[in-house]
Amino acid sequence: MNILIAGPRGKMGSLITRIASKRADMKIVAGVAPKGRNYIGQDIGMAVGTGERLNAFVSDDINSIIDQCDVIIDYTTTEFSMEVMEAALKANKAVVCGTTGFSEEQFCRIEEVSKHIPVLYAANTSRVVNLMYKLLELAAKTIGNVSDIEIIEMHDKHKKDAPSGTSLEMGQVIAEALDQELKDIAVFGREGRGDRVSGSIGYHSLRAGDISSSHTVMFGLMGERLEITHHAYNWECFAQGACEAAAFLYCKEPGLYTVKDVLGIK
Numbered sequence: 518m519n520i521l522i523a524g525p526r527g528k529m530g531s532l533i534t535r536i537a538s539k540r541a542d543m544k545i546v547a548g549v550a551p552k553g554r555n556y557i558g559q560d561i562g563m564a565v566g567t568g569e570r571l572n573a574f575v576s577d578d579i580n581s582i583i584d585q586c587d588v589i590i591d592y593t594t595t596e597f598s599m600e601v602m603e604a605a606l607k608a609n610k611a612v613v614c615g616t617t618g619f620s621e622e623q624f625c626r627i628e629e630v631s632k633h634i635p636v637l638y639a640a641n642t643s644r645v646v647n648l649m650y651k652l653l654e655l656a657a658k659t660i661g662n663v664s665d666i667e668i669i670e671m672h673d674k675h676k677k678d679a680p681s682g683t684s685l686e687m688g689q690v691i692a693e694a695l696d697q698e699l700k701d702i703a704v705f706g707r708e709g710r711g712d713r714v715s716g717s718i719g720y721h722s723l724r725a726g727d728i729s730s731s732h733t734v735m736f737g738l739m740g741e742r743l744e745i746t747h748h749a750y751n752w753e754c755f756a757q758g759a760c761e762a763a764a765f766l767y768c769k770e771p772g773l774y775t776v777k778d779v780l781g782i783k
């Protein structure tokens with residue numbers, strides 16, 4: 518399948534380029550980067566620093582290259598990802614989107630677009646994190662009503678959004694297991710206050726150095742607590758998952774898919 522990489526010089530974009538370029542089932546046909554970058558027009562392999570030419574070039578105009586691809590892999594910014602969605606809709610292409618930080622309105626538009634083209638959206642493309650969602654569902658159903666639930670996430674100091682997209686998905690899984698709406702029970706930051714709202718999910722975002730990604734969900738009871746944690750030591754697990762997601766999405770019917778569909782988790 519022919520792959521277009523959005524933001525090939527980004528942390529995720531460069532890892533995805535490296536991994537996709539080694540896969541026998543994928544051919545990278547182009548990359549798209551912001552206007553004015555000095556690597557526009559360069560071979561994407563050289564631009565990313567894989568050390569080999571991939572015979573595919575970086576453009577600053579997605580509409581001029583989109584016809585070459587089957588699937589776009591996009592881990593960029595909310596603003597650019599919305600442009601990618603609209604371009605994919607116009608050209609009838611599939612999109613794997615791993616960008617986080619979308620507004621509710623932007624998510625609604627993604628849902629609308631996915632009625633016409635295949636879209637896989639995942640705030641986290643690690644298979645292990647998606648397994649963790651199942652563990653959280655079980656824990657929430659079993660002890661969620663009798664525990665204080667706190668989500669603590671840590672990322673590198675350059676991350677743009679907080680709380681992380683993953684922690685919001687985790688909260689969503691827990692809220693659904695408790696028959697609640699996340700917006701009714703989420704409490705973002707309690708700095709300066711000691712009280713805890715009973716039945717809430719507390720959110721805590723830490724940003725420091727080059728932490729790649731850590732998520733802990735704590736179920737606090739009296740006399741004991743359960744913590745379920747995922748640590749990524751680098752971003753490779755997410756990039757591998759992005760390529761698996763693209764392979765899954767190739768030739769699929771229009772719809773909004775998730776990593777659960779890739780892994781066959783119900």
Ligand SMILES: NC(=O)C1=CN([C@@H]2O[C@H](COP(=O)(O)OP(=O)(O)OC[C@H]3O[C@@H](n4cnc5c(N)ncnc54)[C@H](O)[C@@H]3O)[C@@H](O)[C@H]2O)C=CC1
Pocket residue numbers: 523524525526527528529530549550551552592593594595597614615616617618639640641642643682752755
């Ligand atoms: N779903 C998942 O598993 C994961 C999601 N992410 C999310 O992916 C996104 C990107 O993360 P990073 O790679 O760390 O960020 P980054 O800042 O390293 O890369 C962003 C890329 O977007 C590109 N970009 C920005 N505006 C553009 C435009 N107008 N046209 C073309 N390219 C444009 C930049 O040039 C850059 O290459 C974030 O939202 C992050 O939260 C990150 C890791 C895993």
Ligand SMILES: O=C(O)C1=N[C@H](C(=O)O)C[C@H](O)C1
Pocket residue numbers: 617640641672673676680681682683684729730731755
């Ligand atoms: O920006 C990151 O690094 C990550 N972002 C995603 C998120 O917001 O949850 C996924 C992962 O935690 C890494």
